[in-house]
Amino acid sequence: MYLPDEIEKYLLALLPALGVNKLRELSRLVYEICKRENAAPQAVVPAQKNLTFEGVKKQLLARRYPVNFKTAQKNRFYLPKLDLDPALRADLTVRPFYPKTVYIEKSVADSELSDRARAAFPKANFKETDGKTQVGSPNFSKRLETLFIHREKYDFLKPCPCSCAAAGCGYNLINLGFGCRFECEYCFLQQYQNLHAVLLPANVEEFLAKIDGASFNKGPFDRPRIGSGEFTDSLVFDDVTRYSQKIVPFFRARPHLQFEFKTKSVNIGGLLQAGGCENVVVSWSVNSAKITDYAEHFTPQLSARLAAACQVARAGYRLGFHFDPVVIYDGYQPDYARTVQEMADTLPNDKVAWISVGTLRFSRELKKMVENRFPDNTILDGEFLLDFDGKMRYGDGQRVEAYRFLVPLLRKAFPKAHVYLCMEDPQITRGFLL
Ligand code: SF4
Structure with a gap:
């Protein structure tokens, strides 16, 4: 896989006058084509004389969107900045669901669900909470480390x-x-869930x-x-x-x-x-x-x-x-x-x-x-x-x-x-x- 930096460097060598937005659009297209076709940027945009931004973009759009290029309105192609952070990669090692910490809201401490959680996860660290304290991890991939048993008050x-x-x-x-x-x-939970824990x-x-x-x-x-x-x-x-x-x-x-x-x-x-x-x-x-x-x-x-x-x-x-x-x-x-x-x-x-x-x-x-x-x-x-x-x-x-x-x-x-x-x-x- 080619990193955004490598792609940008290559494009700037071909088209040194590219501004930020034009570089963003071309980098996005080259990245997606390289990934899909398992190709190198040099194969996607070969070096040649007289390259222009407009010409390269047109050629890349046609290659990235072969079905829709001719018919779709140009503002429907979404070409955001490449923003890749390896720290966000999902952990795909197989593991059972066994939270490290189980928070239980005081008002449901005696509930059937709380008892079931105590029996299911005896080695977890159990903590009582007033329900107002923020629980969970800042990282979505670590959401399974925390279970939060609560009383729902509004969203029924x-x-x-x-x-x-x-x-x-x-x-x-x-x-x-x-x-x-x-x-x-x-x-969609990857993007939607802002409290990175399991809530029940x-x-x-x-x-x-x-x-x-x-x-x-x-x-x-x-x-x-x-x-x-x-x-x-x-x-x-x-x-x-x-x-x-x-x-x-x-x-x-x-x-x-x-x-x-x-x-x-x-x-x-x-x-x-x-x-x-x-x-x-x-x-x-x-x-x-x-x-x-x-x-x-x-x-x-x-x-x-x-x-x-x-x-x-x-x-x-x-x-x-x-x-x-x-x-x-x-x-x-x-x-x-x-x-x-x-x-x-x-x-x-x-x-x-x-x-x-x-x-x-x-x-x-x-x-x-x-x-x-x-x-x-x-x-x-x-x-x-x-x-x-x-x-x-x-x-x-x-x-x-x-x-x-x-x-x-x-x-x-x-x-x-x-x-x-x-x-x-x-x-x-x-x-x-x-
Ligand atoms: S799509 Fe459904 S099953 Fe898959 S991770 Fe999301 S909630 Fe779970």
């Missing part, structure tokens, strides 16, 4: 924020926790009590949907929290609603103990093997996720799946088709309630975080453009092509499931409504 139940100007689906959220022990390269609320009953007083929009579904898993994986800590033991009976008594656990884990012991429930949907995020194996670090493989899905279906739960994020790379379609086939061959078809599809998207800040934490990633090699909501997405044509390929395949394999697009431009979503 809310409509899914979706994405500004995207087509919503009427989803509602309860945030049972913050932080995750998996390391998905595209995870001890007052789940208060979250559930809010649901009884609320009114919901069911959107295009048969019943309103409420889920957890916005700021954490819904089940990744369930062996410690056993939230499932409280959530499942609550919804069993309220069949007019449905609850969704969203996970990549196979941590289903609590669900199996709680017994099945028709209006509880256990959803797995699924992807092509290339993405699950190389971009979703520490997560179970697709086959393990599907085996867990079969187990919970046999116990009486319904299933959901999220093809999210779909990553577009050379040969992605046969890879995703293989995933759909594996699902069709494995899963009880009539138990699949819904499947969402969404292509990879991210904020500008997250892009910087991903390239720092995972400098060898391939997920950023695609052609991302600034989009309608300020996020970066593949161009409309590439997204529509991905949906035209995947949505009919899923509808054919799972005819009873509701297949829908997630966080998409309403104009694109309209073309895929049933």
